[in-house]
Amino acid sequence: MAVNGFRVLADYLASAKRALKPLRVREAEDSRPYAVKPLEGAPVRRVEGGAWRFAPVAVDGSTRKLAGPHFSAYVVGVAVYGLGEKAVDFIPGGLGRRFLALRAPREVLTQVERDGRLDFLIVKRSDGAYLDESCDCTDEDIFDEVRVSMESEALLRVAERGGGGLAVVDGPIYFDHWAKTRLLNIRMAAVEGLRRAGFAAVGVVKRVDKSQKLCAQEALDALSVEVDRRYCNDAYVASNAAPKSGIYLMGPFRLSYAGGDLRYYAFPDKVFWYASVHGSVFRVEMLHDDFRRLGGEAEEVAAWLAWTATSRWIPYVIDVVDAHAKRLTANLLIALREAVKSRDIPLTYDSEVEFLNALREHVT
Amino acid sequence: MSLELKPRVDALRHKVEEKGLGEVLGRVSPGEVASVGADERRVVIDVDFETYLRAGARIGEYLGVATILGSVMLGRVVEVRRRHVAHIAHIQTLYAPVEDPEGLKTPAQLVLEPLTECPMDDLDKCEPTPVYTPVDPLSIVFRPSPEFIAKMLGLPREGILLGKLYAGGFELHVEVRLPERAMYQHVLVVGTTGAGKTVLLKNMALSTINAVRNATVLALDLQGDYLLTTLPPEAPGVYQPLDEITVLMPVTRHLIDRHREDIQRIAARILGAEDAPLDVIDEGEAAELVGRALAELFVEGAYPGAKVLDAEARTEGIQAVEVRAEVEAGGRVFTLRLLPWAMRFEEVYPEIPRLFPFFSERVSMIFRRLVDMAARRGGLDIDAVVRNLDAAAEEMRRSLRLHQSQVDNFVRGMNMIYETGLFDVSYAVAESTGRRVFATFGEPDYMELGGLVVVDLRGFREAPSVASAVVYRVLSRVFEARDEELARGAAPSPTFIFIDEAHYYFPQEGAREDFNKEVVEAMINKLTRLGRVRRMGVVFATHSPADLNDLVIQLTNTKIAMRSEPKVLERVDMSEYAGELAYAQSGVAVAKSFIYRTHAVTFKTLPPQTRHREL
Numbered sequence: 005m006a007v008n009g010f011r012v013l014a015d016y017l018a019s020a021k022r023a024l025k026p027l028r029v030r031e032a033e034d035s036r037p038y039a040v041k042p043l044e045g046a047p048v049r050r051v052e053g054g055a056w057r058f059a060p061v062a063v064d065g066s067t068r069k070l071a072g073p074h075f076s077a078y079v080v081g082v083a084v085y086g087l088g089e090k091a092v093d094f095i096p097g098g099l100g101r102r103f104l105a106l107r108a109p110r111e112v113l114t115q116v117e118r119d120g121r122l123d124f125l126i127v128k129r130s131d132g133a134y135l136d137e138s139c140d141c142t143d144e145d146i147f148d149e150v151r152v153s154m155e156s157e158a159l160l161r162v163a164e165r166g167g168g169g170l171a172v173v174d175g176p177i178y179f180d181h182w183a184k185t186r187l188l189n190i191r192m193a194a195v196e197g198l199r200r201a202g203f204a205a206v207g208v209v210k211r212v213d214k215s216q217k218l219c220a221q222e223a224l225d226a227l228s229v230e231v232d233r234r235y236c237n238d239a240y241v242a243s244n245a246a247p248k249s250g251i252y253l254m255g256p257f258r259l260s261y262a263g264g265d266l267r268y269y270a271f272p273d274k275v276f277w278y279a280s281v282h283g284s285v286f287r288v289e290m291l292h293d294d295f296r297r298l299g300g301e302a303e304e305v306a307a308w309l310a311w312t313a314t315s316r317w318i319p320y321v322i323d324v325v326d327a328h329a330k331r332l333t334a335n336l337l338i339a340l341r342e343a344v345k346s347r348d349i350p351l352t353y354d355s356e357v358e359f360l361n362a363l364r365e366h367v368t
Numbered sequence: 369m370s371l372e373l374k375p376r377v378d379a380l381r382h383k384v385e386e387k388g389l390g391e392v393l394g395r396v397s398p399g400e401v402a403s404v405g406a407d408e409r410r411v412v413i414d415v416d417f418e419t420y421l422r423a424g425a426r427i428g429e430y431l432g433v434a435t436i437l438g439s440v441m442l443g444r445v446v447e448v449r450r451r452h453v454a455h456i457a458h459i460q461t462l463y464a465p466v467e468d469p470e471g472l473k474t475p476a477q478l479v480l481e482p483l484t485e486c487p488m489d490d491l492d493k494c495e496p497t498p499v500y501t502p503v504d505p506l507s508i509v510f511r512p513s514p515e516f517i518a519k520m521l522g523l524p525r526e527g528i529l530l531g532k533l534y535a536g537g538f539e540l541h542v543e544v545r546l547p548e549r550a551m552y553q554h555v556l557v558v559g560t561t562g563a564g565k566t567v568l569l570k571n572m573a574l575s576t577i578n579a580v581r582n583a584t585v586l587a588l589d590l591q592g593d594y595l596l597t598t599l600p601p602e603a604p605g606v607y608q609p610l611d612e613i614t615v616l617m618p619v620t621r622h623l624i625d626r627h628r629e630d631i632q633r634i635a636a637r638i639l640g641a642e643d644a645p646l647d648v649i650d651e652g653e654a655a656e657l658v659g660r661a662l663a664e665l666f667v668e669g670a671y672p673g674a675k676v677l678d679a680e681a682r683t684e685g686i687q688a689v690e691v692r693a694e695v696e697a698g699g700r701v702f703t704l705r706l707l708p709w710a711m712r713f714e715e716v717y718p719e720i721p722r723l724f725p726f727f728s729e730r731v732s733m734i735f736r737r738l739v740d741m742a743a744r745r746g747g748l749d750i751d752a753v754v755r756n757l758d759a760a761a762e763e764m765r766r767s768l769r770l771h772q773s774q775v776d777n778f779v780r781g782m783n784m785i786y787e788t789g790l791f792d793v794s795y796a797v798a799e800s801t802g803r804r805v806f807a808t809f810g811e812p813d814y815m816e817l818g819g820l821v822v823v824d825l826r827g828f829r830e831a832p833s834v835a836s837a838v839v840y841r842v843l844s845r846v847f848e849a850r851d852e853e854l855a856r857g858a859a860p861s862p863t864f865i866f867i868d869e870a871h872y873y874f875p876q877e878g879a880r881e882d883f884n885k886e887v888v889e890a891m892i893n894k895l896t897r898l899g900r901v902r903r904m905g906v907v908f909a910t911h912s913p914a915d916l917n918d919l920v921i922q923l924t925n926t927k928i929a930m931r932s933e934p935k936v937l938e939r940v941d942m943s944e945y946a947g948e949l950a951y952a953q954s955g956v957a958v959a960k961s962f963i964y965r966t967h968a969v970t971f972k973t974l975p976p977q978t979r980h981r982e983l
Contacts, residue, residue, distance in 0.1 A: 056464060059469070089416070091453040091470055091473035281462065312466075313463070314461050320459065324459060327459065
């Protein structure tokens with residue numbers, strides 16, 4: 005499917021006559037009006053191990069970009085672990101078809117939109133705006149568009165299966181940027197679907213160096229960490245709060261969006277922990293409603309995710325889906341690059357490097 | 369994939385199902401090289417987890433492959449690969465051992481060694497060939513029906529039934545047979561004690577009699593195993609127990625002495641005069657009575673609790689030649705044809721130096737003259753010869769200028785031969801008028817032997833030299849009989865000699881008791897070398913092939929290995945099956961023969977087809 009589709013797509017891209025303007029770079033996140041409060045006293049505890057007691061469904065998306073002067077292709081692959089008869093299901097694959105967002109001159113986008121053979125393409129944002137030369141967006145925005153919608157699609161499939169349990173997502177439960185309300189709504193619909201099917205959604209956030217949730221004074225006090233808040237981030241706080249050897253869990257903390265801006269009332273409260281695995285940290289989060297529903301088991305989930313950390317310092321189930329999703333997008337990128345190069349379409353240096361990385365990952 | 373190929377690939381599955389070739393399991397893996405070459409033949413198959421869980425996968429099992437080029441192949445699974453998702457994703461946990469069952473839901477990979485192929489559209493008429501055509505990824509893989517396996521392996525449809533095809537730890541409904549012509553090129557069965565050699569041999573004996581017209585199966589029986597082929601097994605089998613069995617019963621002087629009173633008692637009962645002394649005037653009738661008494665004694669020993677319903681003895685003069693008895697045992701009636709067997713010194717003595725090679729070279733050369741000298745003084749029976757040895761010794765020294773040590777060698781040797789009790793055996797009673805001979809014993813007409821003939825050697829386990837003499841004599845006379853048929857221009861009657869515990873008949877290094885096993889060894893060598901044209905085949909079985917000579921190993925063109933140690937398999941050039949056989953179930957065997965298209969076939973013997981003596 006993909007190989008033939010990529011050839012068709014390459015034909016269209018070869019016909020593009022105009023180069024695209026470079027996209028702006030995403031600025032630092034807004035400082036968000038939220039409050040963080042420690043829950044239940046002792047916030048740092050050593051994780052001592054225990055039985056392999058959870059069998060969650062896990063979802064992760066991987067992203068790669070292939071770009072030339074006339075286009076940018078944003079390839080996303082989603083892996084779902086523990087859903088059904090196979091260990092791992094995929095989008096594209098048994099769970100869905102759309103996996104590639106294309107930014108190109110408008111006339112190219114309108115042409116490909118009409119071609120039924122290219123039903124795997126996304127050419128518009130969720131607000132209906134074309135991803136063309138005038139798109140007011142960043143690469144991250146486009147990736148988020150595709151990944152969030154694909155991951156949410158996968159989560160809905162998990163909800164359809166039913167049976168309850170845990171659904172672990174690589175990344176936050178939802179994006180807390182006010183400008184991404186549409187994506188929030190998509191994700192929250194999926195999370196709501198999961199809850200109705202008896203699942204508790206758990207997010208595992210690996211990249212925490214831009215997050216400042218622990219920089220709230222109450223959090224710092226609870227963790228007994230002194231830091232200049234002007235230069236504070238969660239990775240720094242967590243790695244200072246826990247000893248460097250062993251596995252530690254910090255939390256739970258409750259995060260509430262508040263303030264006078266009504267836009268933030270759309271964000272439900274979350275509960276999160278930070279896990280430190282020999283000094284490497286990641287965040288585990290869930291909706292406050294799920295935290296209450298799970299009772300004492302909520303923290304056991306966080307502890308278990310920490311205890312099953314792998315040699316890549318992340319929870320086992322996240323590593324499984326991450327590895328599979330990466331392998332999938334590596335294969336897709338290789339195939340797309342071959343199709344594009346066969347039509348003599350030039351690529352950026354970064355894309356050629358990305359291709360070589362994908363090849364390396366494919367081989368290993 | 370191009371548009372033309374997709375329907376072709378999809379159609380394969382439909383064809384396999386339409387032709388009823390078997391249940392579809394998966395496809396040849398697109399992620400691996402499917403290699404069919406001179407040195408390597410290896411095809412990797414992906415089986416989805418659900419199918420794997422339901423249908424299983426086993427090393428050694430046969431699978432079929434329908435290829436895009438229109439071939440259908442049979443292959444054997446040589447490897448099954450299972451990987452947890454953690455391995456696929458190269459994941460290692462730091463602390464918690466992975467106990468995640470979800471990660472098991474990965475496709476199973478089976479590595480198949482393709483064996484034979486046929487064109488899919490000409491399968492019915494096809495004579496399978498080795499694999500010449502390539503196997504493309506995505507070819508359909510199926511678990512074949514028994515008929516397909518039998519067809520593709522090119523298994524003989526006729527011949528001696530060895531058992532059922534065995535693959536992947538299961539017995540399949542496919543018969544494995546050994547054609548009659550392979551039997552003439554001899555068979556060697558190896559396996560450890562309890563591996564099922566004796567059951568296999570007995571079943572083969574039964575099958576041979578059923579499958580080969582006018583066959584004689586001559587079984588050398590040290591344990592009494594073959595005597596049980598007339599009795600039913602615990603569960604009904606493919607074959608019926610034999611309705612008739614012929615037993616060559618070596619009668620020695622020691623046996624007669626041991627059972628003198630029993631013979632007299634039984635003979636008296638037959639006459640209707642319980643406890644009365646044997647007193648019969650007619651010589652033939654006396655021999656008949658002794659023969660019948662021997663038969664009853666034999667039945668008592670061989671079939672405890674059995675009843676002789678009727679018995680009839682055939683005599684020639686006073687020689688008890690044959691007793692036919694209707695025996696009721698194990699809930700059925702069969703005919704026992706008992707042939708009391710002994711050697712006449714007069715007939716055998718020229719061969720004695722070869723049969724008992726403890727005479728010096730010089731004495732062996734003039735053995736006949738020495739015996740004649742002793743015989744001139746009283747007759748050519750062993751009693752007279754031994755009685756007159758001292759008297760003849762002086763003449764030997766004088767006329768033949770023999771050294772005293774040579775005379776002593778002859779005298780000592782003759783006394784040893786006498787002690788075997790094998791020669792000139794008779795049943796005699798001392799009476800006031802002298803010694804009265806009621807019955808003598810000799811050898812049968814070897815031309816007339818047929819069906820299962822058991823040489824009953826149970827009494828000679830502790831006397832291997834005597835057993836060897838009996839075996840040598842019987843084998844040489846049977847060989848002569850077939851030789852005579854060949855010389856007359858007739859097709860020799862098919863004769864199969866079954867030698868269980870074959871190592872027993874071959875000389876072992878440093879064993880003194882083995883002095884005349886060399887003669888038997890030479891005889892067996894002769895049979896294996898020259899038997900084929902005389903339609904004689906030998907089936908050997910042993911747990912210790914190291915004790916057989918190289919010629920036997922070399923000339924047995926079919927080798928059957930059961931559970932064995934690696935060094936045993938190495939001796940019979942079947943080391944490649946060590947993995948399969950080292951811990952094999954009893955009854956599981958690999959038959960390696962020129963007769964099979966795949967060179968070797970794994971099978972499981974049928975359960976005992978007649979009663980079997982458990983170890």
